[in-house]
Amino acid sequence: MGAGSRSFREEAEAIENLRPGIKLALLLKGAIEVGIAGQTHASESGPSVNLFVSRHEWQLHHRFSSLSSLQYLTLHLDAEAADELLGDADALLPEGMAHHRATCPVAMQAIAEQILNAPYVGVARRLHLAGKALELAALALDTLARPSTNSSVSLATPLEVRRLHELRDRLNRDPANMPGLDRLARDCGMNVRRMTAGFRRLFGQSIGEYLREARLREAWRLLESGLSVTLTAEQVGYTLPHFTTAFRQRFGILPSTLNRSGLEPPGI
Known part of the structure; x- marks a missing residue:
């Protein structure tokens, strides 16, 4: 498993030689061009998840x-490890190369950031990371294998795409004070079904999931600035018990430990 952040002052290229098996790559922030040898490079922007599966070296x-x-964050299972964990690896590995891509769901982002900000040391840290890595792999396989439930709903016009982007910006500006779906749909000039299905297709998660993420990221920022846990919960629209549970599920730590932890904010 590899994880972290990188910055580049100048353009750069790298070639990664990989053994047969399964490679999972999450791009949480930033942009990159990637290409399998012999194929055209494609631009990739975070948050996204890519799954590469190959029976041969590549x-x-x-x-x-x-x-x-x-x-x-990247994970790689060679064919032997995949066979030990998953059973019949040969049934999973194609004759050539398979590549699947999707917008990275909020649940996967949460696990990735728990890995990046693991609060443990020693053996406890290794066990924590191993468990989270397997959980992340399971979510990725489920996400990429699941057929789209909204394939019958298309974004017919650029106007609808623009309105959905405006809706996302609105959720980011004031996540604690959002009206219901009926009101949001009226403001967007769309019906509720089209708005919710379009939002999921465009951004990879439901409006409710996105709103919850925006609230918790705002909570991280407020706690880091020194605001108390109680006032932070009120500011982002949670009761205190629900806030503590949601924050720990999202970031892997209690909100009361944030100011003492010295952790970097995850993607804020």
Whole structure:
């Protein structure tokens, strides 16, 4: 498993030589160009998740733009490890190369950031990371294997896309004071079904999931600034018990430990 952040002053390239097996790559922040050897490079922006599966040795090419930075997490299971964990690895590995991509769901981002900000040391840390890595892999396989439930709903016009982006900006500006879906749909000029299905297709999560994420990220910022846990919970629209539970599930730590931990804010 590899994880961390990187910054580039100048354009750079890298080639990764990989053994047969399964590679999971999460881009949490930033942008990169990637390409499998012999194929055209494609731009990738976070948050996204990519799954590469190969029965043979292969190469992954990376291109980094100048003055860019990214945050990432990668997992690699070679064919032997995949066979031990999953059973019949041969049934999973294609004859050639398979590549699947999706917007990274908020649940996967949460686990990735718990890995990046693991509060343990020694054996406890290794056990924590191993468990979270397996949980992340399971979520990734489920996300990438699941057919889209909204495939019958298309974004027919650029106007709808613009309105959904405006809705996302609104959720980010004031996540604690959002009206119900009926009011949001009226403000967007769309019906509720089209708005909710379009939002999920465009941003990879439901409006409720996105709103919860925005509230908790705002809570992280407020706690880091020195605001008390009680006042932070009120500011982001939670009761105190629910806030403590939601914050710990999202970031892997209690809100009361944030000011003492010295942790970097995850993607805020």
